[in-house]
Amino acid sequence: MELKRFLSLGLLLVAFIPMKLSAQQAQPLPTDPAVRVGKLDNGLTYFIRHNENPKDRADFFIAQKVGSILEEDSQSGLAHFLEHMAFNGTKNFPGKNLINYLETIGVRFGQNLNASTGFDKTEYTIMDVPTTRQGIIDSCLLILHDWSNNITLDGHEIDEERGVIHEEWRARRNAQLRMFEAILAKVLPGNKYAERMPIGLMDVVLNFKHDELRNYYKKWYRPDLQGLVIVGDIDVDYVENKIKELFKDVPAPVNPAERIYTTVEDNDEPIVAIATDAEATTTQLSISFKADPTPQEVRGSVFGLVEDYMKQVITTAVNERLAEITHKPNAPFLSAAAFFSNFMYIAQTKDAFNFVATVREGEVEKAMNALVAEIERLRQFGITKGEYDRARTNVLKKYENQYNEREKRKNNAYANEYSTYFTDGGYIPGIEVEYQTVNAFAPQVPVEAFNQAIAQMIDPVKNAVVTLTGPSKAEAKIPSEADFLAAFKAARQQKVEAKKDEVSDQKLMEKAPKAGKIVSEKKDQKFGATELTLSNGIKVYLKKTDFKSNEILMSAVSPGGILSGKNAPNQSVMSSFMNVGGLGNFNAIELDKVLTGRSASVSPSLSLLTEGLSGKTTVEDMETFFQLIYLQMTANRKDPEAFKATQEKLYNNLKNQEANPMAALMDSIRHTMYGDNMLMKTLKAADVQKVNYDQVMAFYKERFADAGDFTFFFIGNLDEAKMKPFIETYLASLPNLKRGDKMHKAQVPAARSGKIDCKFNKEMDTPSTTIFDVVSGNVEYTLKNSLLMEVFSAVMDQVYTATVREKEGGAYSVAAFGSVEQYPQPKALMQIYFPTDPTRAEEMNAIVFAELEKLAKEGPNVEYFKKTIENLNKQHKESLRENRFWLEAMKSSFFEGNDFITDYESVLNSLTPAELQKFAADILKQNNRVVVMMAPAAKAQ
Structure with a gap:
């Protein structure tokens, strides 16, 4: 039997790690002992976890392993219709009583109370439920019980809902959805995945007989395909006993219909598909390589965990490479990304390694050649040692951050994890096991293992699917499908060379600035914050919290903004271009490499009335964070190449905006509300071509040159004693020009x-x-x-x-x-x-x-x-x-x-x-x- 590609990704590790460890990999991962998992005699599965983030709150989910893929032709759209009907009457909550009751306890319909229908699963969610009264918990469990087996499906209510769903169809049927449907029909001809969009066919929705919906409900909503998830500030024993008591009357199905998962065939020759739409605004090229998903018995073992880790490392490295290309002017594509997903984002029985690029209008073949060249470079040579090291470091940092925040993880994060595990499979050992396992394996898996995996995932012949979507106008120069296929085949014959990795060994800052002083300190009683005044006039507020274990947020603000300057650039122009060049000695790509493994980010902002900074970091990356603040204020780098690349990207994104009716609506709203006021003008493609980068950078530097009227706010699990030296070094050293800027409030458009x-x-x-x-x-x-x-x-x-x-x-x-x-x-x-x-x-x-x-x-x-x-x-x-x-x-x-x-x-x-x-x-x-x-x-x- 042929070894499947994604399965082999995990098995490849056997060749690179000690045999003692590899023998352990096939063992199933343990279930997190903090979650109680059980199954009733009727087949109903449940997951219950006590969690106090937030306190006195809980989430209640019911997940169904059914969706639109199981509909008959006469039922197209009824899986989604049934989801709507769950809110229109159940045995114990007739009419709108379910919604009305939950809203009396602060659970709002559409916000905390919702549902979603997919091709293979349906999920109902009641979130952020107050658990201060036992009766509330009982009522929410009763709602889950009714959704499981006692939705009323009253004929009058069904007829009332038809119009609502028709309007939902109307609201969501945009160019992207129409092109997606057209692509599915070509990529999966005759396959149910191409014929069972969850919204359904309106002819069916508006005309089906009531019993069609009742039959679907009776056939597929049954306990052996249902999973309950309850996470929050609850008594686990009580909830488990209540589930057993409530759900024992839900009958196990007799001679149930088999739940068959629709398969997707392999293809020996490339499949190509093109779809255009008059309202499309961009051209997008997608190249996917199909593969069978890892079987659950393997996916639930250490193999599955390590496979996911490897996928993260691979996509992180590849996306760094693609970003480097698009950061240069005249790039062959405007943006690009690589990622793993279900095939066409929907097929549960087929996975895909995807490469997607946004294409400059009229340059499909150029983009095709360049994207395929990068794919072939990956297949033949893999990722470099430097790319691998940076990607591995960044991925391990994500695991570390999750591990450090394990005591602060919120209810919905756990609930979503368990719901997905029930419907899709995988593993739920808890972040402690995941963190320890990944850190044990990571040092033993060399870059060669990743490159062998990449070579197997990108087949040189089979299972390629290439799609193109874009505007239907002639200027887009969309090729025929025959020419498109020929271009793809020709592109795969290119000769490519291995990637050369360039990395600077410079530090973010070679020398610290001359420190200033903290000249006063006092306590603010209202917020429990410490107020510092620095020698250069900056005010700093520090508030320590325990809401997160390792999160520190920052916001800084100063009066001035766009309205402070004569003939200042448009706010949208400033936001788009003022921060594209990197900081200090590093362009944006180099800066990302220098910051490998560090959780610190700082971004500038300009409004009509203020300029400011915002950022986020962790306790261990505090000095890097302050260095970024200092550089953002004093050394925002000018990079004409990055400006040109950004200008090209934004121009092409806006070039066809007028084709989108919603763009016309937004223009009309702004003009009707504010007239011809230039401050409120929508940015157009023609405006982008006229942007003066020198003016943008000059205005940025002018606004951030005077730090004396800035106020900084820091909040999180901070240590004031450790922060103060950084505050004196990197904030108190900033220049104070004593301009006395003000907010020009009267000039704000009314x-x-x-x-x-x-x-x-x-x-x-x-x-x-x-x-x-x-x-x-x-x-x-x-x-x-x-x-x-x-x-x-x-x-x-x-x-x-x-x-x-x-x-x-x-x-x-x-x-x-x-x-x-x-x-x-x-x-x-x-x-x-x-x-x-x-x-x-x-x-x-x-x-x-x-x-x-x-x-x-x-x-x-x-x-x-x-x-x-x-x-x-x-x-x-x-x-x-x-x-x-x-x-x-x-x-x-x-x-x-x-x-x-x-x-x-x-x-x-x-x-x-x-x-x-x-x-x-x-x-x-x-x-x-x-x-x-x-x-x-x-x-x-």
Whole structure:
């Protein structure tokens, strides 16, 4: 029997490691003792784990080893339809009671309560459930029980849901999906994977008989194909006993239908497929090499773990190589990446090693030759010793970081891991075993083992699949499939040479700057932070937390920003180009190599009002982190080649944006809201061609030259005593020009007032009218008003779900986003967005505005109001255990003087429906209303 390629990847290790170790590899990996795994007599599997991250919360999942691949022709789309129906009535939660109950405890539909349907699996999730009452845990287990065997599937509810799913289909059917379907039909002709897209066929969805759905449910939703996952602050014994009690009445299937996994055939000759679309904006080339997946009996052993480690090392090394190519001007492709996945990202019975490149318009053959050359270089010569060493170091660092954070791992991370293990197989020994095993093997596996594996994964003849997607316009110069195949075959005949690895042995900084001093220190009682003032005027705030074991976040901010300079570059231009050149003596590629094995990153930002830095590091990489901060402030490197490469990439990404209807919508929204204000202008391809790199870099250096008015915030598991020398060396040494910059708040563009309509038509493949509404009004910028706006938008979300989605079937979702902007003057904005059937657009938008007026006149639905307050309270308590939340809160308080944290709970819980009604009425009576409506145009003949 032929040895399968991915299986041989693990077995290759036998030739390179001591026999004692290799004999152990075939043994199954142990199951993490912290997770209780069991199976009931009816075949139901369960995974239960106690975890207190976050405390008083738990996640409840039910995973099903079934999906759209199991549908009959008359059932296309019913696996996904069934997922919807799980929220429309069960035995113990009729009608909408399931959603209503969970929202009363702060579990919000679409946010914490959700589901997804794939080709081979379906998953239902109830996340961040409060576990402070035993009854809540019991109710969530009862919901899982009902989903397993007691979804009602009422005929009236089925008919009501048809329109919702039709609108979901309409909302998601974009150019990428249409081309993907076309590619599948060519790559997998006659295969169910090409015929069973989960969304289904609308002719079936709109017309199937009720019993078709009931038959699918009865046939496939059964305990031998179901797995429960409960992770969180729960009593494991209690939950296990409750599962046994609840689920014992779920019958084991009698003569069950066999769960057959659809196979994907090998191919002796390359398969090619091309798909184009009038709304596509980029050309993408993909080359995949198929292989059978590793059998579960091997995948669940040390072989499987080491195979995954090897794949990570290989892709890390290859992607470094591809990035180096695209960092240069006139690169043969604009971007490229290598990765492993299921074949075509969906086939559970076939794996693939993928190479994907974004192609410059009209240069398909050039990109093909270059990408195939890199593939052949890999096949023939593998990765270099230097690439291997760097990749191995970086991958081992990831394992180390996960190991160090093992006590802080969150519920959803465990729940997703166990759910995937149940449906896909693999291993769950726990990070301790994974970390120890990988570190034991890594030193013994030489680069030669990796290169032998690569050579086996890239077959010189068989199992190649080459696809191309792009715009249908003539300028794209998309070849015929015959020419495309010929180009691929010719490219594989190229002669290539081994890669030459170039690495600098320079240090990130050869010499430390002359240190400054900490001149004052005091404690801030509100945040429990230490406030330092440095000799150059910089303020530093340090807050120690135990939320993560090895995470330190940083944010720095200074007044000024884009509005501080005359004729300053556009904000989008600055963001795109100001940081492409690397730091100090290293370009961006060299910098990545120098930082191998170090978890430290720093990025600059420029807004209209401020400039700043953000970053993340670990305890052991603190000095590297401070060096990066210093270099980002003083030695942002100018690299004309990197600028040119970035300019080419961005130009090509934007060149065809007008073909995408959503780009036209965004342009119209900006123009309708802000008129011709250049600060709010959307970046276009023509603008990219005009960018002056010298101007970009000069403005960057000017904004970051004066450190004296910067404020730095650090939060995490930090050691102040160890940080202070770095603060004095790398922060207190920064220059202070004493410019006294200010934020030019009055110059911030203001949204236009009055009633403004912008209705236009755009040619599109899938007819859909997309609507963007805004109502706005002047308010005071206070914590209370900000919370009222949050409540307002959350209540309207529920209103629109009940009316536009459920009652009318007029949209898959209506998103309401509320905010209070501080500048140029405080203003509340309610933004509402949804796509809908063109024939019902005006009708649905009338409902949207009628419901706003109804709330302003009659007050909010009291149940919606209560559920929103409960949800916001729950979210806030969860946020209090997040470093990033405190980082933003400190920045807002110390830099802008806004305290939106001290009285949050008391203000939130004091809000009343009457106050929300008045707040909404005060906004609406100002008569500021924007409607942007994009409808389909008649197609040109």
